[in-house]
Amino acid sequence: MTGPLQHFTREVDGSLARYHLRVERDGSGILLANASQALRLSETGVLIARALLEGASRGRISRDVALRFSGVDRSRASRDVDEVAAAIEALARPSARAALTSLDDPDATVHRRALSAPLAAELVSPGLGRGEEIIQKLWDVGIPQVRFVLPDGAVPGHLPRLIELAEDLGMITGVRARASDLPSDAAVRAMAMAGLDHLDLLWAGVDKKLHADLFGDRDLERANALIALAHELELFVVAVVPLLASILDDLDDLGEALRGQRIGAMVAYAIADEVGEGRVLAALELPQVATTLEEEAEHFGENLVWAAPEERDDSVSLVDQVKRGPRAAGEACIRIEADGRVIAPTGPADAAGNLLTDPWEKIWANAAFEHWRESVDDPERCAACPEISLCAGGCPKDRTTWATPARTGGAE
Numbered sequence: 001m002t003g004p005l006q007h008f009t010r011e012v013d014g015s016l017a018r019y020h021l022r023v024e025r026d027g028s029g030i031l032l033a034n035a036s037q038a039l040r041l042s043e044t045g046v047l048i049a050r051a052l053l054e055g056a057s058r059g060r061i062s063r064d065v066a067l068r069f070s071g072v073d074r075s076r077a078s079r080d081v082d083e084v085a086a087a088i089e090a091l092a093r094p095s096a097r098a099a100l101t102s103l104d105d106p107d108a109t110v111h112r113r114a115l116s117a118p119l120a121a122e123l124v125s126p127g128l129g130r131g132e133e134i135i136q137k138l139w140d141v142g143i144p145q146v147r148f149v150l151p152d153g154a155v156p157g158h159l160p161r162l163i164e165l166a167e168d169l170g171m172i173t174g175v176r177a178r179a180s181d182l183p184s185d186a187a188v189r190a191m192a193m194a195g196l197d198h199l200d201l202l203w204a205g206v207d208k209k210l211h212a213d214l215f216g217d218r219d220l221e222r223a224n225a226l227i228a229l230a231h232e233l234e235l236f237v238v239a240v241v242p243l244l245a246s247i248l249d250d251l252d253d254l255g256e257a258l259r260g261q262r263i264g265a266m267v268a269y270a271i272a273d274e275v276g277e278g279r280v281l282a283a284l285e286l287p288q289v290a291t292t293l294e295e296e297a298e299h300f301g302e303n304l305v306w307a308a309p310e311e312r313d314d315s316v317s318l319v320d321q322v323k324r325g326p327r328a329a330g331e332a333c334i335r336i337e338a339d340g341r342v343i344a345p346t347g348p349a350d351a352a353g354n355l356l357t358d359p360w361e362k363i364w365a366n367a368a369f370e371h372w373r374e375s376v377d378d379p380e381r382c383a384a385c386p387e388i389s390l391c392a393g394g395c396p397k398d399r400t401t402w403a404t405p406a407r408t409g410g411a412e
């Protein structure tokens with residue numbers, strides 16, 4: 001094994017499940033299934049999980065564990081092996097091939113404890129040479145998922161090559177775009193041939209007029225065609241849903257609308273400011289919006305990722321800000337600009353370093369990553385909205401959990 005990541009595949013309930021096992025510096029580990037479900041493992045758990053995924057027999061693993069860890073007898077080791085084996089199967093079941101990663105779920109055991117790197121990266125589509133270098137570095141530091149974010153209207157011809165490279169390393173790959181910016185079915189087919197796992201489309205189709213206002217008159221038609229194509233190509237579809245004041249009336253219909261399109265996951269990003277001026281949401285509205293989304297997602301079996309709310313940026317029009325999409329899909333995800341600059345998922349959009357020129361240790365030591373880097377207990381939450389779980393990562397009405405414009409200018 002080189003680097004902290006290992007990639008495994010195995011069949012679960014007739015479908016191919018992909019697992020990534022990342023060993024942290026203290027010997028503990030994180031096991032990800034389909035880049036969507038995460039399980040925190042002790043040092044013993046890492047040993048057991050790796051052996052199980054490599055196909056060793058349970059009896060042999062129990063023997064090895066009992067020999068290696070003093071104080072663990074065979075029967076205890078055997079119980080531990082059974083438990084990890086059951087967890088490995090269960091992890092892959094609920095949303096196979098959902099290609100999202102979030103630490104928001106309080107039932108997940110990772111939270112924000114001493115991670116050595118994030119779990120996913122959004123990469124603003126780079127040139128071929130830089131892209132190859134960035135992808136290799138992401139894998140080397142232990143990031144198993146990359147989502148290519150396409151700049152307006154441009155689908156680089158080398159994108160399938162970058163997807164192929166990432167897949168060959170063992171990464172899960174996605175592409176995020178406005179449907180109109182993917183006008184060619186052939187280009188999407190080429191990406192699928194290269195191994196693409198998921199297609200993330202900016203989507204407000206629960207309100208057709210709003211979708212047209214934000215993304216263009218014909219965009220929803222193109223989105224529908226792409227969703228059908230993605231199903232044909234067995235790509236997992238993710239709806240990237242902007243949250244504005246005008247969508248609130250339709251939130252109760254969102255889950256059903258997504259299910260109608262066979263879309264199994266959504267990334268929700270609010271555009272907000274403190275007071276909710278014009279069409280943007282007010283900070284105080286966000287807990288209720290998040291609660292409604294969680295209820296919808298749970299009821300319809302959707303995988304929900306709450307992206308950090310984007311603070312309204314007055315330097316661009318609202319429509320242009322919405323079209324940019326979220327900075328990153330969830331708190332366990334970073335953004336990498338095409339030139340290698342690394343931006344944390346929350347806080348000002350200032351670069352924490354450059355993946356192409358700075359050692360990862362230096363980037364990760366930046367104050368922007370303190371919450372993820374340090375070993376901390378579960379963040380405190382209040383009891384105001386008992387139904388909500390995503391505030392385990394911080395209260396959505398608190399501006400410190402938002403993505404805010406750069407202080408130094410120019411990152412977004």
Ligand code: SF4
Pocket residue numbers: 287381382383384385386388391394395396397
């Ligand atoms: S921290 Fe409190 S107010 Fe904020 S979302 Fe959670 S329960 Fe609601």
